[in-house]
Amino acid sequence: MRLAQLPEEFKNAQPILTKLESAGYEAYFVGGSVRDTILGKPIHDVDIATSAYPQEVKALFKRTVDTGIEHGTVMVLDHGNGYETTTFRTESGYQDYRRPDEVTFVRQLADDLKRRDFTINALALKQDGTVVDLFHGLDDLAAKIIRAVGDPEARFGEDALRMMRAVRFASQLNFTIEPQTQKAIKDHAPLLSKIAVERIHEEFVKMMIGPAAQRGLSLMIQTKLADYCPGFIGHTIDLSTIATLPHLQMTDEVEVWTLVALHLGLSYQDTVEFLQVWKTANHIIKAVVMALHLTYAQQYHRVKPRLLFDLDPGTIRAGTNVARYSGYGPEDPNQWLEVYDKLPIRNTRELAITGKDLIQGLGMTPGPAIGQTLDQLVDTVLAGEVKNDHAALVAQVIEQQKSANASE
Numbered sequence: 001m002r003l004a005q006l007p008e009e010f011k012n013a014q015p016i017l018t019k020l021e022s023a024g025y026e027a028y029f030v031g032g033s034v035r036d037t038i039l040g041k042p043i044h045d046v047d048i049a050t051s052a053y054p055q056e057v058k059a060l061f062k063r064t065v066d067t068g069i070e071h072g073t074v075m076v077l078d079h080g081n082g083y084e085t086t087t088f089r090t091e092s093g094y095q096d097y098r099r100p101d102e103v104t105f106v107r108q109l110a111d112d113l114k115r116r117d118f119t120i121n122a123l124a125l126k127q128d129g130t131v132v133d134l135f136h137g138l139d140d141l142a143a144k145i146i147r148a149v150g151d152p153e154a155r156f157g158e159d160a161l162r163m164m165r166a167v168r169f170a171s172q173l174n175f176t177i178e179p180q181t182q183k184a185i186k187d188h189a190p191l192l193s194k195i196a197v198e199r200i201h202e203e204f205v206k207m208m209i210g211p212a213a214q215r216g217l218s219l220m221i222q223t224k225l226a227d228y229c230p231g232f233i234g235h236t237i238d239l240s241t242i243a244t245l246p247h248l249q250m251t252d253e254v255e256v257w258t259l260v261a262l263h264l265g266l267s268y269q270d271t272v273e274f275l276q277v278w279k280t281a282n283h284i285i286k287a288v289v290m291a292l293h294l295t296y297a298q299q300y301h302r303v304k305p306r307l308l309f310d311l312d313p314g315t316i317r318a319g320t321n322v323a324r325y326s327g328y329g330p331e332d333p334n335q336w337l338e339v340y341d342k343l344p345i346r347n348t349r350e351l352a353i354t355g356k357d358l359i360q361g362l363g364m365t366p367g368p369a370i371g372q373t374l375d376q377l378v379d380t381v382l383a384g385e386v387k388n389d390h391a392a393l394v395a396q397v398i399e400q401q402k403s404a405n406a407s408e
């Protein structure tokens with residue numbers, strides 16, 4: 001196969017390949033960008049593989065960064081772009097099921113391609129558009145199949161994360177996993193516990209955001225990969241409910257975890273603990289808990305202005321979408337955002353009175369009472385009982401002070 005037209009990203013990188021070739025080395029585009037180009041999808045990072053050894057690459061280019069030189073990777077900087085340029089290599093050792101004990105640089109492209117995970121990821125592209133396909137990766141791309149290169153057991157024994165990559169690609173590309181490859185995943189699923197949670201996390205989220213998330217999740221259940229993910233054991237039924245939702249099209253990590261927490265029936269506190277075990281970033285955990293409040297409120301038909309006030313557009317969108325995927329959100333995905341936009345205030349700072357006004361103008365003592373009073377004013381303004389107007393709010397505070405004094 002020869003591609004008639006290369007995407008812009010590859011064209012920009014061509015001078016790097018030309019320079020390597022002029023010096024007598026071989027150089028190819030490899031990895032996901034080749035796969036995605038053939039599928040007609042946009043590409044992100046351009047990876048280059050070459051027969052030149054790292055020191056030879058460094059000698060050829062003026063500006064390089066040693067991003068992973070012990071594994072053969074040097075980043076070549078060119079016109080504001082950086083290209084990961086990796087020497088052809090073989091790997092051996094994998095005693096920990098995650099990384100090789102030893103990498104050996106080699107001069108043959110074939111040796112490099114045969115250590116890669118799946119046939120669709122083992123394609124190489126020459127700069128003239130010729131595709132080097134040693135393992136029928138093009139047939140598998142056309143048939144929409146994820147198949148390990150060579151012996152699947154060996155590939156998963158080398159790097160157990162590849163099992164999660166298989167289900168992630170099944171979702172992202174809407175592909176099936178070839179039966180022998182799938183059997184090897186089932187046989188090796190326990191090895192997933194050797195992998196750092198952060199790496200499983202990344203694959204899981206990518207899988208859930210993919211267009212065929214239901215397929216990916218079903219595969220995780222069938223192969224028992226789910227049992228080796230944090231907090232999923234014993235929750236297969238909840239996960240299979242997610243796998244049957246008809247309109248799943250998640251757009252970000254907050255949606256993913258909100259949906260999972262909802263279907264696992266987690267309380268807010270359990271959600272925090274569950275997401276900590278998954279090593280989720282704190283700002284994401286916070287957003288998930290907020291979105292979950294909205295999702296639960298929709299389930300019980302109790303969405304109040306104060307709840308929307310406490311959220312922000314991002315968490316409102318996530319909470320609404322998750323309720324919609326689960327069958328009880330509003331028909332219009334923008335419904336709660338529109339209500340939010342029409343709130344008289346969306347932030348305590350938007351109140352037409354400040355803590356300073358309370359202290360200096362109304363003689364209140366500095367302390368926690370100031371915050372409580374402002375919070376009550378937020379409630380009254382949101383409930384439509386008082387207009388967000390300075391004089392009206394001052395009158396409201398004086399009223400409250402009077403009735404407080406009277407009851408003393």
Ligand SMILES: Nc1ccn([C@@H]2O[C@H](COP(=O)(O)OP(=O)(O)OP(=O)(O)O)[C@@H](O)[C@H]2O)c(=O)n1
Nearest residue numbers: 030031032033115116117118121122159161162
């Ligand atoms: N566990 C892994 C990870 C990567 N690779 C090889 O390294 C390439 C680049 O890896 P990576 O960027 O992680 O994945 P991509 O396939 O490029 O997918 P993405 O589009 O998500 O980057 C893969 O295509 C594959 O050939 C592998 O064999 N085994």
Ligand SMILES: [Mg+2]
Nearest residue numbers: 031032033045
């Ligand atoms: Mg990649």
